[in-house]
Amino acid sequence: xxxxxxxxxxxxxxxxxxxxxxxxxxxxxxxxxxxxxxxxxxxxxxxxxxxxxxxxxxxxxxxxxxxxxxxxxxxxxxxxxxxxxxxxxxxxxxxxxxxxxxxxxxxxxxxxxxxxxxxxxxxxxxxxxxxxxxxxxxxxxxxxxxxxxxxxxxxxxxxxxxxxxxxxxxxxxxxxxxxxxxxxxxxxxxxxxxxxxxxxxxxxxxxxxxxxxxxxxxxxxxxxxxxxxxxxxxxxxxxxxxxxxxxxxxxxxxxxxxxxxxxxxxxxxxxxxxxxxxxxxxxxxxxxxxxxxxxxxxxxxxxxxxxxxxxxxxxxxxxxxxxxxxxxxxxxxxxxxxxxxxxxxxxxxxxxxxxxxxxxxxxxxxxxxxxxxxxxxxxxxxxxxxxxxxxxxxxxxxxxxxxxxx
Amino acid sequence: xxxxxxxxxxxxxxxxxxxxxxxxxxxxxxxxxxxxxxxxxxxxxxxxxxxxxxxxxxxxxxxxxxxxxxxxxxxxxxxxxxxxxxxxxxxxxxxxxxxxxxxxxxxxxxxxxxxxxxxxxxxxxxxxxxxxxxxxxxxxxxxxxxxxxxxxxxxxxxxxxxxxxxxxxxxxxxxxxxxxxxxxxxxxxxxxxxxxxxxxxxxxxxxxxxxxxxxxxxxxxxxxxxxxxxxxxxxxxxxxxxxxxxxxxxxxxxxxxxxxxxxxxxxxxxxxxxxxxxxxxxxxxxxxxxxxxxxxxxxxxxxxxxxxxxxxxxxxxxxxxxxxxxxxxxxxxxxxxxxxxxxxxxxxxxxxxxxxxxxxxxxxxxxxxxxxxxxxxxxxxxxxxxxxxxxxxxxxxxxxxxxxxxxxxxxxxxxxxxxxxxxxxxxxxxxxxxxxx
Numbered sequence: 093x094x095x096x097x098x099x100x101x102x103x104x105x106x107x108x109x110x111x112x113x114x115x116x117x118x119x120x121x122x123x124x125x126x127x128x129x130x131x132x133x134x135x136x137x138x139x140x141x142x143x144x145x146x147x148x149x150x151x152x153x154x155x156x157x158x159x160x161x162x163x164x165x166x167x168x169x170x171x172x173x174x175x176x177x178x179x180x181x182x183x184x185x186x187x188x189x190x191x192x193x194x195x196x197x198x199x200x201x202x203x204x205x206x207x208x209x210x211x212x213x214x215x216x217x218x219x220x221x222x223x224x225x226x227x228x229x230x231x232x233x234x235x236x237x238x239x240x241x242x243x244x245x246x247x248x249x250x251x252x253x254x255x256x257x258x259x260x261x262x263x264x265x266x267x268x269x270x271x272x273x274x275x276x277x278x279x280x281x282x283x284x285x286x287x288x289x290x291x292x293x294x295x296x297x298x299x300x301x302x303x304x305x306x307x308x309x310x311x312x313x314x315x316x317x318x319x320x321x322x323x324x325x326x327x328x329x330x331x332x333x334x335x336x337x338x339x340x341x342x343x344x345x346x347x348x349x350x351x352x353x354x355x356x357x358x359x360x361x362x363x364x365x366x367x368x369x370x371x372x373x374x375x376x377x378x379x380x381x382x383x384x385x386x387x388x389x390x391x392x393x394x395x396x397x398x399x400x401x402x403x404x405x406x407x408x409x410x411x412x413x414x415x416x417x418x419x420x421x422x423x424x425x426x427x428x429x430x431x432x433x434x435x436x437x438x439x440x441x442x443x444x445x446x447x448x449x450x451x452x453x454x455x456x457x458x459x460x461x462x463x464x465x466x467x468x469x470x471x472x473x474x475x476x477x478x479x480x481x482x483x484x485x486x487x488x489x490x491x492x493x494x495x496x497x498x
Numbered sequence: 499x500x501x502x503x504x505x506x507x508x509x510x511x512x513x514x515x516x517x518x519x520x521x522x523x524x525x526x527x528x529x530x531x532x533x534x535x536x537x538x539x540x541x542x543x544x545x546x547x548x549x550x551x552x553x554x555x556x557x558x559x560x561x562x563x564x565x566x567x568x569x570x571x572x573x574x575x576x577x578x579x580x581x582x583x584x585x586x587x588x589x590x591x592x593x594x595x596x597x598x599x600x601x602x603x604x605x606x607x608x609x610x611x612x613x614x615x616x617x618x619x620x621x622x623x624x625x626x627x628x629x630x631x632x633x634x635x636x637x638x639x640x641x642x643x644x645x646x647x648x649x650x651x652x653x654x655x656x657x658x659x660x661x662x663x664x665x666x667x668x669x670x671x672x673x674x675x676x677x678x679x680x681x682x683x684x685x686x687x688x689x690x691x692x693x694x695x696x697x698x699x700x701x702x703x704x705x706x707x708x709x710x711x712x713x714x715x716x717x718x719x720x721x722x723x724x725x726x727x728x729x730x731x732x733x734x735x736x737x738x739x740x741x742x743x744x745x746x747x748x749x750x751x752x753x754x755x756x757x758x759x760x761x762x763x764x765x766x767x768x769x770x771x772x773x774x775x776x777x778x779x780x781x782x783x784x785x786x787x788x789x790x791x792x793x794x795x796x797x798x799x800x801x802x803x804x805x806x807x808x809x810x811x812x813x814x815x816x817x818x819x820x821x822x823x824x825x826x827x828x829x830x831x832x833x834x835x836x837x838x839x840x841x842x843x844x845x846x847x848x849x850x851x852x853x854x855x856x857x858x859x860x861x862x863x864x865x866x867x868x869x870x871x872x873x874x875x876x877x878x879x880x881x882x883x884x885x886x887x888x889x890x891x892x893x894x895x896x897x898x899x900x901x902x903x904x905x906x907x908x909x910x911x912x913x914x915x916x917x918x919x920x921x922x923x924x925x926x927x928x929x930x931x932x933x934x935x
Binding site: 111112122154352365377383384387390398455 | 738
């Protein structure tokens with residue numbers, strides 16, 4: 093296929109050609125960034141969370157007398173563990189993805205605690221059976237012993253008097269990159285420190301706490317004995333039992349503490365609620381992309397149809413002097429390919445610029461370069477698809493048109 | 499002439515139905531998307547108290563410890579006007595502004611008196627007396643409490659209209675007793691519907707930024723004495739005692755002041771600086787910086803509008819731009835196809851100006867049709883947003899101003915789109931067009 097005649101023809105149609113290039117460039121720029129945002133959000137929703145999501149029910153209990161907590165909690169846990177199907181149950185202060193939670197700044201020494209890069213982490217606390225109720229996956233070290241739970245109470249500063257802590261793999265990597273975390277100390281406040289006895293697979297925090305995806309796995313776990321501040325229970329069962337178990341658990345707690353406000357939720361519902369906004373944003377982005385591509389495609393169809401109509405005579409002449417239908421088809425396809433290429437080239441630069449702008453004004457990371465060629469290919473395909481119908485119509489122009497005067 | 503151009507435009511639309519439909523549809527989609535997101539953005543960045551926002555100010559100080567390296571601007575962005583109990587009470591009692599109120603949010607447990615009804619939790623505000631007057635909260639029954647009640651830790655409460663409906667069937671409940679967190683409070687007032695959007699006073703206190711109003715309002719000191727927990731506590735030093743938040747190194751209450759005018763605001767800022775300087779010299783505070791944004795300035799500082807809403811608006815306008823380019827292309831195709839018709843009109847005496855006008859009228863008609871369709875799409879879009887889980891979802895509506903903006907955007911977009919084709923049309927040389935026929 094010769095390119096010169098195409099370029100010569102395009103030079104006669106500068107404005108329509110320019111409009112197609114512009115439209116493809118804009119579509120490419122928006123598509124890159126929108127698809128990147130979709131990918132980011134889907135990635136966020138798929139971040140691993142090493143707990144038994146399918147089997148966990150969460151029961152929050154509010155409005156009880158905090159001074160009776162050390163009697164109420166063992167009684168409630170006993171009752172919960174008697175429900176058939178419950179494999180583990182413990183009192184917690186919060187749940188992953190629960191929305192609100194306890195966050196605290198930690199350091200590896202009292203000195204670096206107040207420095208700018210002391211990470212803010214989620215502080216989970218649970219009573220005995222807590223690791224089993226969540227199904228924490230221990231990667232190194234050990235879990236807590238019975239004595240460690242029993243010896244730990246919650247002081248007035250809401251810090252457990254325990255001396256041991258479990259950390260997630262990501263937090264261990266953040267605090268002691270490249271070293272083993274076991275035996276190291278974490279400082280929370282200048283006087284309080286805990287020794288790491290085990291590292292567990294990554295567990296999400298209750299909220300991102302303004303840290304974005306980077307800190308989403310920075311969690312630590314402390315053992316406590318039944319105490320005030322432990323406002324919720326976790327019950328774990330086989331996934332098929334979870335609804336029945338949760339209903340029974342809520343009924344049990346309501347009958348044991350009639351003055352309390354008890355609310356039971358399945359973990360799967362907690363997750364759905366947490367990501368509801370993200371999910372609706374994804375759908376909105378997908379919708380915009382689809383409609384935008386459709387509008388672009390129709391624009392190409394409209395403009396190409398127009399100039400196929402304009403060039404009926406020239407096409408007829410070419411056919412009369414020996415061009416096959418295939419040649420004509422190829423001509424328009426190549427022309428569209430050239431225009432798309434120009435549009436895509438400008439579009440990729442534009443996309444990069446938009447990404448830079450978004451990085452400056454929003455919590456946005458740099459777009460990986462693969463998005464650029466990916467949406468370039470998408471737009472090439474779209475262009476070829478859109479040009480097909482008008483190009484076929486052009487290919488069907490009979491050679492006899494050349495000999496007619498009109 | 500205008501009527502004639504309209505007639506010509508309609509004829510041309512009839513002649514090219516598919517192309518016209520495509521143009522109107524694309525423009526309608528672009529406008530619909532832009533208006534939907536713009537309406538949401540306007541709602542999210544609106545003025546919560548249009549009558550008094552210019553007079554309301556949020557004093558900000560830096561309560562962090564000696565060795566803190568956080569710049570105050572960063573602290574204020576994160577914490578807003580959050581301060582410690584001691585500072586808030588000192589500033590409240592100084593009464594250096596026309597009105598001032600200290601507040602915190604709490605979850606209140608309400609126990610209905612009727613047997614068999616379950617207790618439930620509602621959003622509560624712990625505040626001092628000026629809260630209602632400063633924030634334009636009007637009363638359906640009764641009124642607020644006095645500064646004296648604050649100091650006496652009186653067990654009085656104001657409840658929202660919707661809670662009054664739920665507990666007392668909407669009757670005048672002033673004088674009735676409600677049981678809140680297992681303490682008896684006497685109702686002194688019932689509010690009319692009151693839910694400023696955004697909930698400017700709530701965000702730094704750990705509340706949501708938009709959505710329903712609060713249900714229960716209690717005197718801050720009384721509620722604090724009854725051990726109601728504030729929703730957001732930011733501690734910045736060791737020696738934290740959760741049972742004595744009034745002396746703990748923790749920021750958990752916020753202060754709002756009402757000042758008459760700019761001169762007053764200047765005077766108050768000086769007062770605030772002097773107060774902080776004095777506390778620094780006493781060794782209680784360590785950072786002399788202060789800030790006094792007004793309500794709208796404060797909302798801007800807090801970046802209260804969700805990023806997603808702003809991103810969506812950018813995206814929608816990008817999409818509108820694509821739709822406009824698309825319309826330019828299609829209009830151009832349409833009008834170049836009519837070169838012969840233009841040639842005939844020119845030969846019969848039409849001026850360039852009248853050809854230009856004719857095509858601009860045609861574009862404007864596409865624009866108006868696109869605008870009408872855009873409104874339909876915007877209503878659909880807003881309906882879809884109302885079904886969304888976001889906390890501001892239920893507020894998404896099109897107001898008359900946005901209605902007008904839709905048509906302005908539609909007309910401007912279509913006229914811009916029409917410029918190039920109309921110009922191309924009016925420079926068509928008549929002779930070759932007539933010859934080729």
